[in-house]
Each structure stands twice: as C-alpha cells, then as structure tokens.
Amino acid sequence: MRTNQNAIKKRLFFPILTFLSFALIWLSGCSTAPGPVMKRGETRLQVVRDILDQNMRKFSTLQGRGKLVVQSSRQSFSGNAIVNIVNPDSIFVRIEAILGLDVGVVFANKERFLIYSPMENLAYTGDASDTLRLKSFLGFDLTFQEMMQSLSGLAAIKELSAARTKMKDDELHIIGVADSIFYDYTIDTRVGLISRVEMKDFVGHVLRIEEYKRFTTIRGVRIPQMMRFTRPREKESLTIFYDRLTINRQLAPGNFYIKMPHDVLEIKL
Numbered sequence: 001m002r003t004n005q006n007a008i009k010k011r012l013f014f015p016i017l018t019f020l021s022f023a024l025i026w027l028s029g030c031s032t033a034p035g036p037v038m039k040r041g042e043t044r045l046q047v048v049r050d051i052l053d054q055n056m057r058k059f060s061t062l063q064g065r066g067k068l069v070v071q072s073s074r075q076s077f078s079g080n081a082i083v084n085i086v087n088p089d090s091i092f093v094r095i096e097a098i099l100g101l102d103v104g105v106v107f108a109n110k111e112r113f114l115i116y117s118p119m120e121n122l123a124y125t126g127d128a129s130d131t132l133r134l135k136s137f138l139g140f141d142l143t144f145q146e147m148m149q150s151l152s153g154l155a156a157i158k159e160l161s162a163a164r165t166k167m168k169d170d171e172l173h174i175i176g177v178a179d180s181i182f183y184d185y186t187i188d189t190r191v192g193l194i195s196r197v198e199m200k201d202f203v204g205h206v207l208r209i210e211e212y213k214r215f216t217t218i219r220g221v222r223i224p225q226m227m228r229f230t231r232p233r234e235k236e237s238l239t240i241f242y243d244r245l246t247i248n249r250q251l252a253p254g255n256f257y258i259k260m261p262h263d264v265l266e267i268k269l
Contacts, residue, residue, distance in 0.1 A: 037189070037222070038189040038190075041167075045163055048165075052156060052192070052193070053156075055154065058220050058248075059087050059154060059247065061086050062084070062085040062247055063083070063249065064082070064244065064246070065082050065242065066241045066244065067080065068080065068081035073234070073235045077097075079095055080096040081095055081240055082094040082096070084251055085148065087152070088145075090107070091106070091108045092105075092107050092256045092258075093105070093106040103117075104116065104118070107256055108144055112126065113125070121264050122264070122266075123264050123266045124266075124268075125268055125269065126269035151227075153212050154193070155193075155194040155197060158176075160175075160178050162177055163175070164176065171186050171187070171188075171189075172186070172189055173185065180202065182199065182201070184197070188215065191215040192222065193215060193224065194210075194212060195213065195224075196209070196211050196212070197210040208230065211226075212224040213225075213228075218245060218246075218247040220248075221247050223247065225241065225243075226241045227239070228240075
C-alpha cells in the first residue's frame, strides 16, 4: 500500500515541478537562446547587419539596475547605476554611491542633454544633435546613438569602407574603416550580436575596446547583461553589470524626470 502511495506522489510531483519550472521561466520573461542564431560558416556582411537590425527593431524600452565601476589613473569609483531607455528617443541614467547618495544624473534625447551633479549643485546642458559631452561623467564623449547602443549593449556596425569578413579562432570578425578609425567587430554567432569592438588609429594604437557579455533573451530581445568600455592608453575603463533588467515594459514620464533645487547653477556647454 505504501509503495502505491509513493508511486502516486511521484506521478503528481513531477508534473507539478515541470509546471512550476515553465511558470517561472514565463514570468521572468528571460531565457537563453535555444540554438545558434547564425548559420555555421555565415560570413556575409549584409546578413549580419540584417540579424542585428531585426533584434534592434524588437527593442523598445529598457529598465536596468546594476553595478557601475569606473577606473582611471586619477581615481576609481564603484556604485549603482539606474538606466531607463525608450528607443530611439530618450535616455536617463542615475549613478548612486554607497547609501544611495546621488553622484550624477543624465537625461538625453535627440535634441538636448542635461547632466546634473548634486554634490556641486551644477547642471550642464547642451545640444545633443552632435556630441554629448559626457567625458567627466562617463569617461568619454558620445553621440546620442552611441550612448543608446552602449547602455543597451546593442551595438551596431558602422558604415565601413574596405569592409571584409573573416573567421578567426571560430569567431566571425568584420573589419573596416570609418571616420579614419580601424574597426574590428567580433560577432557572437550563437546569439547574433556584437561581443567585442576594437578601434585603432592608423598607427595601430588601440583607441577603445568595447566588450559585451552574459547574453540573455528577454521578451524576444537578445541582449547582454554586462558591458565594458576600455581606453588602454589612458588606462581608463567603465563597466556596467545589470543585475536587474526589464525589457519592453511601458515607462512612465516620471522615469526620465530630474528633480533639481531652484538655486542650481546651469552651465551651457
């Protein structure tokens, strides 16, 4: 009798366990890619671009929270980052130190940007149509589109001259020149995303390295959870690791609001 009872319990337990497992995956909206996105041996540049573009078109919003680590020869900093994105229109970034103290807040869209420093009670504003002057905040200046790609981790391939593709150590590389800079893109063929970008000048000096890791799929969008940007010659790096990431959920306007005191000093850049 006891044997029959145990058998019945097992028959009931495993369907329940299976249901709970699928429910947890469905509720989280998170999964890993079921198989390679790109066919083995695929090296056509246009095919790679199409795969990147298709994934980007699925991406509408991002809410991320995680760790931010900035290292340079002058100082090092570790804190929390809160990132809100509406693609392709708006970006909001809040950097917090220990105990939730705000270090800086950035808002940017295609027309303007605002950088607020609570400790200095300063607000830097400027026209975002060309370059966001974020060097003092993120370590380097970026265009709005570059900032969108950097914070989402969904990097894109620039329009390259003399572009060529090659397989190296079982990785697909796309190499070419844009704006007098040599670009070497490494494509993770399993997820169909850029995993590394190396930029060099004509002399061969490495200007900047971008790394994208810990890929996952959330609500149909393939996306990295970790991004690292390095300038080797300046001994500078910035790393973002999202430990909480929400994709394609509606964001309220309040997620992009920066509250500042009335006596803040505004400086136009």
